[in-house]
Amino acid sequence: MRHRRPEPPAEPLLSVRNLHVVTAQGRELVRDVSFELAAGGTLGIVGESGSGKSLTCRAILDVLPPGLNIASGSIRFGDVDLSRLDTASWKDLRGKALSAVFQDPGSYLNPSIPVGRQLVEAIRATLRLGRTAARDRALELLRQVGFEDASVVYRQYPFELSGGMAQRVLIAIAICAGPRLLIADEATTALDVTVQAEVLDLIDRLRRDQALTLILVSHDLAVVSQICEHVIVMRDGAIVDAGPTRSVLGNPQSAYTRSLIEDHAVHTIESACPTSVSGKRTPLLAVKGLHAGYGIRTVIEDVDLELAPGEILGLIGETGSGKTTLLRTILGLIPTASGTIELDGARIDGLKAGPLRELRRSGALQYVFQDPLRSLDPDLTIAASVTEGLHLRGETDGASIAQALGEALQAVGLDAALASRLPRHLSGGQRQRAVIARALALDPRVLLLDEPVSALDAVNRLHVLKLLRGLAQEKGIAQVFISHDLGSVAGIADRVAVLYRGRIVETGPADLVLANPSHPYTRRLLAAAPRLSAQRSEAPAVFTAH
Template sequence: MSDQKQLLSVRDLSLNVAHSGMPVVKNVNFDVAPGEIVGIVGESGSGKTLATRAIIALIPPGIRHAGGSIFYKGKDVLKAKEGALRQLRGGEIGVVFQEPMTSLNPSMTIGRQLEEGLILHTKQSPTERRENILSMLTRVGLKDPAATLTAYPHEFSGGMRQRIMLASVMLLKPALLIADEPTTALDAVIQRDVMELMVELTRAEGTAVLLISHDLPMVARYTNRFVVMERGVVVEQGTTEKILTKPEHPYTRKLLSSLPFRGHVRCIDKVTAPMISARDIVVDYPGRKSLFKKGAAKRALHGISVDIHVGEVVALVGGSGSGKTTLGRTIAGLVQESSGEILFQGKSCKSDWFDYRMNCQMVFQDPYSSLDPRMTIFALVEEALRLVPDLSAAEKKKRALDTLEEVGLGDTFADRYPHQLSGGQRQRVAIARAIARRPKFLIADEPVSALDVTVRAQVLELFSNLQKRYGFSCLFISHDLGVVEQVADRVIVMQDGRIVEQGDRDTIFDDPKNAYTRKLLSAIPALDLNGSGGVTLKWRLDA
């Protein structure tokens, strides 16, 4: 039976794989009260997304309901007919998915997509619908709502698309909002803006929120209660403060201990010549061409100069569009600079391009798209050794297998393909490819942003151990300041294609001078270990 005081009651919910009967969600119980914000946390594969999709009967075809009930306003959703479910989805329960670009129709204007829900669920006239849409777009921070109506999704940034998704859901004033990793792909400032906006809108309408995330600091900041799931089972639930300060289950303690914390200060030799020097780098992207004229060029980098010393890890941080990835790709030779020069060990990299490319490797954000799906793991790592001189075929094979062992995979993974690996394992393969040549310089572009908290901790520990073992210099590009605080020796802050502040890590984090740096740091909540297996929440620069 459901609790009449609860908006949503999930009772003993179980889901199985249809063809094998293997359980993926087992006897899950939780409640959401009207106006409450409840979090569901856990690693990838914990069943949190499947359990919440069952609330609106949107489980994948290969999954079947094996038991339990889901009561929404006292009625069992699992027994509802399709017509009632259509009214429930959108009209009563709204959903914001992780990637708005896949949720928004690329062939329809924003105005048509926002109007669609109002046509289905309300009896408003066209004039009323337009007024309500413009009002909501203004509330979510769109600068020109009228122009937005005729624009398409690809014309907006990730943060703007997520605001539009929020607008489309909140237009219908749902009683419950399911937010599935709503800020995973966004930078720090936009993450906080989107979350604050979501909380503001839901409070104004009295909407309850079910927040699914592996971002523990964000869950800690915005939820009243949260549920911890592991392998389809709820292992712990309670008030946010109680679980954070005194977690009872070992898995919850494991999640909390996997959060990034500040590493030790390392002594870096800055007397000898830098390993990499970028001098006055300017990058211009050509403007969009039309039938009669050529568009104005867009300047992505405005005279950037950077030094990276031997064995140093330099973190490049900034919001989306700040130019940090462009700078990394320019240093790697993947983007042609319009002017400026890149020096490798004091000499122009163009004087011996082959030597530079052999010693400069890159780890990309998404390993699945950077690894050839037709090649085995062994072949992918061995391919990186193809042009290494003075290595025989037998030595290349041994080096490839040894490198797989170093990244924690071993020869048991050698004959597998990328799709047979988890996200964390694929990122280990990408790191193995990069270090197989024993390069002197490595560029890591958001290498852990797509990983959940425990896998991220494992990959960061692996990265740190390899860096200590081989002593390579590294440009570490990230918008996750918690990760930066753990791995970086020095931090460079970029905004709009310019460096606004740089210095050693402790100075930047403890005493930032630039207003934009302070804004970045203040956008990220921090969790500090309290000595009893729990953590305490604080905002950086909270004064």
């Protein structure tokens, strides 16, 4: 009987060997990273902020931030040594053979140019097509990434698109020249669960239809487990665990990987705890029959909600459901069309400029925005940012201000030594703590939190959630907590309100709503949430790490 000879191992499409990335001062940010990935493979790279995930991918694409350089190592794409290419050679390769989709589409799409024109420019730059052929290709790509009304989207500006739609446009730009390798760097991080599921399905479908090799960078283990056959876990610039997704998640070899899995398990939809705010309590914040919007467009319709001292209300819903509009209306940034907003029994809706300014200076209501880097003045130190509100309120006593700064930093667990640094010198988790410290310095009674953990890895997310829970329990600070991460909502919220097309369609204790939702929309949100799974199928001989 003739035995069939085993297939030889697949040749790597991408080979990274002993990669070291350093600062101008010689500090190593990526240390001795090596891996190989064959054509058609899917690789997830996970780790907390600052672990070197994105820098590894940017080194592959030769788009490292200024001041960073590859100190040693090699990167080969097929038979091409990428580390030796000049600028002209990269122009012929980047976008055609290697392409990328990054986290924030708003930073990569020009707000003043229609998306169709931007897509045409990318096509003409890489494929050298005429305008008519490029337009036809652009419409084809828009349909390919899921736009049935491609001709309408073609004429729209980026600010007219939702986050998920803008991300689809970026994907269309990334694949316009038919690349062999696609790097998706946190491409679904800021998206709600249903849009995230749609974008992940799109990336996976495009990978299969176009025989793409995929590297997916994410701080979310559940996302990686849904789509990637293999995974690398990074910490402090080095690989600490690697292998088939099934093996790494099912039998992690690194204590750090085990901690990531455990941290993920702490906040899942199934982990919601019974409410800690019991009995009937006088509401601190009460919203009744609220209608609000932009001009003649109504976004919030007939919204009622109450918030007791020390209570955390999780507000969930898809992009465009009105979550942020609701918080901005409560704060007075958007005028109410009708309805009332009361803080401790006093009406705060419809305030004139003077009383509204006094309300904001009092600090009773504080808003924590989604993007901490954009929320902080890049030219102010952390100390100056945290105490800015105290100065605006007219406080001049240096000792009192210094004490408030120290107490705020201590409350969020931020090292006092970081107070003299600028925001860009802090990690994402540290910046988010600084933003919360700025709010706490004014001794707030209500925190309005708009996606405060969406851009954080599992470790930093867990720290911030523990911080917020402690503020509610120890200081009695009431909170409205917006998040597309239903696991985070389950881990922190006493009650949940579900917002759909501007209306609250379901509300109740978090454990009951998330375990047994009554509204079809809530059930759809829960069904779309990614779950950590070690059952991802594997393709043999497509990946090795050294």
